């Protein structure tokens with residue numbers, strides 16, 4: 001690569017203080033700062049240690065089941081009558097979502113750092129399940145904070161976490177969803193700072209989390225590059241992923257950011273609609289500071305954080321990872337949104353056409369494939385990240401559709 | 406010119422005692438009761454007053470202050486109204502130092518320059534912003550110092566000798582030692598460890614060191630006052646307030662008095678320890 005291409009790269013962030021443009025940073029209580037600096041140092045060391053990479057690779061293959069397939073969704077393609085649609089099948093990973101890629105990295109890091117007590121926040125429960133799973137695998141204590149509302153709508157995952165030996169703490173404060181689970185996890189961390197590793201589930205939080213979680217998730221995009229070259233002999237023309245905090249999306253996008261010709265779409269949750277209750281922080285929010293970083297937030301004119309709403313617990317968050325905030329401002333990624341209803345429709349279409357039940361989160365991305373693919377020529381290669389499987393959502397969807405199970 | 410903060414610590418030193426610093430949430434449980442509480446604090450024995458700026462997501466606060474913030478926000482409190490409360494307080498009391506304490510987002514959204522100008526004009530003396538460590542000094546700390554407002558830093562049990570100089574670098578007014586690793590309103594600290602920690606911090610700074618987190622009554626305040634230049638009390642005052650609210654969380658005739666009664670007890674605790682001998 002030429003020096004010029006390097007300086008114009010979208011892939012060099014963050015700077016040493018954790019900034020992507022004006023976003024990111026380390027906005028945390030002093031109690032946590034020494035720990036965060038220790039984590040940053042440990043991660044920098046692990047990154048260049050061949051034994052860490054070898055460990056990662058081995059568990060990725062034998063425990064998680066990577067690489068995940070890049071699958072040509074033939075019937076969906078025929079049905080839409082435009083772009084050739086490929087699914088990146090993250091839902092086939094052990095535990096059923098992309099979340100485990102990041103958790104594996106953080107748990108191996110926690111082991112290196114000698115931390116035996118792991119805490120996590122979770123929305124849909126997928127990150128909680130992945131964390132509980134790896135804690136079981138390595139014999140670590142695991143405490144998962146989950147908003148009381150989410151405990152109710154993601155019952156299968158709550159039970160799974162308990163079976164895996166984790167303690168699930170329903171969070172009753174604030175709006176009782178993901179942001180409050182994150183507050184409570186941060187409160188736990190401040191209290192048990194010396195013994196505890198905080199395993200954050202998305203590309204948010206203070207530096208180095210957004211960069212570290214991204215790095216662990218980049219396996220998605222790196223595999224996609226290779227797999228698409230093998231399948232089609234060239235790179236894809238467009239990429240689509242849903243965005244909650246943004247970890248499955250950045251994992252797919254990041255390895256392609258400097259391939260300027262590729263269109264990239266991040267899909268936020270538009271909930272009941274962008275003029276009503278939603279969770280689309282980039283489309284409907286403004287820059288602010290929450291949970292350790294500066295990013296786009298849903299808030300009122302006084303800077304008080306507002307309730308987000310999405311049918312999907314994993315997207316129900318009033319913020320977004322700082323790197324996405326930056327990619328939005330510089331215009332490299334197009335951030336669009338899908339409503340609850342569009343996601344539900346996409347869920348049903350995908351189930352019937354492809355025999356794949358996608359997570360409600362991923363269904364937001366599929367909803368936009370349904371919208372965009374018909375407008376593209378037949379030789380347009382479109383990749384959508386199926387970030388998770390929909391099993392966890394079955395009770396909730398059955399209820400919405402008025403079915404008894 | 407000596408600041409109000411310096412003058413107040415000077416006065417306490419002259420009286421041979423530690424300072425009592427009280428924290429209440431601005432606008433809790435409603436604007437007018439909150440103002441009555443604020444103006445009663447110095448008379449009850451508070452030397453420095455901290456007013457909390459409510460935030461929906463106070464990630465370093467325990468249940469008491471979380472709930473106080475939500476009560477205040479429910480009543481429509483915002484940054485403009487909090488600064489108004491400060492102005493009203495300042496009209497009656499030109500000497501008691503006022504510290505605003507909260508989280509960065511409401512200040513950031515208000516606009517840093519505008520906030521500093523308005524806070525200074527209203528009569529604020531210092532700021533404590535929980536989620537701004539020295540790594541983020543450019544955001545508010547340095548502009549605040551320039552605007553003539555003290556940016557008071559939190560030092561914690563995890564702030565070791567290597568890190569202390571960075572934490573103390575751009576601070577002014579006093580240093581706030583957080584006695585435990587934890588959130589507000591949690592455990593009561595080990596007083597022996599606290600005085601060791603205060604001595605350690607004092608080796609790094611000439612500023613007064615005050616101690617907070619976990620102080621619940623006059624006896625605790627006295628125990629802390631032995632080693633520290635001041636004692637901060639927050640959650641205990643908020644719990645006293647909360648205990649008087651009616652079932653709709655509205656103030657009752659006992660609300661202001663419940664707070665002042667505890668402040669008097671705390672003040673007696675602080676005054677029971679003579680610091681002349683040590684000096």
Ligand SMILES: Cc1ncc(COP(=O)(O)O)c(C=O)c1O
Nearest residue numbers: 126244245246247248314361388
């Ligand atoms: C399947 C699935 N997809 C997506 C998300 C959203 O998170 P992120 O935006 O970090 O990928 C979640 C979060 O719980 C999830 O479970």
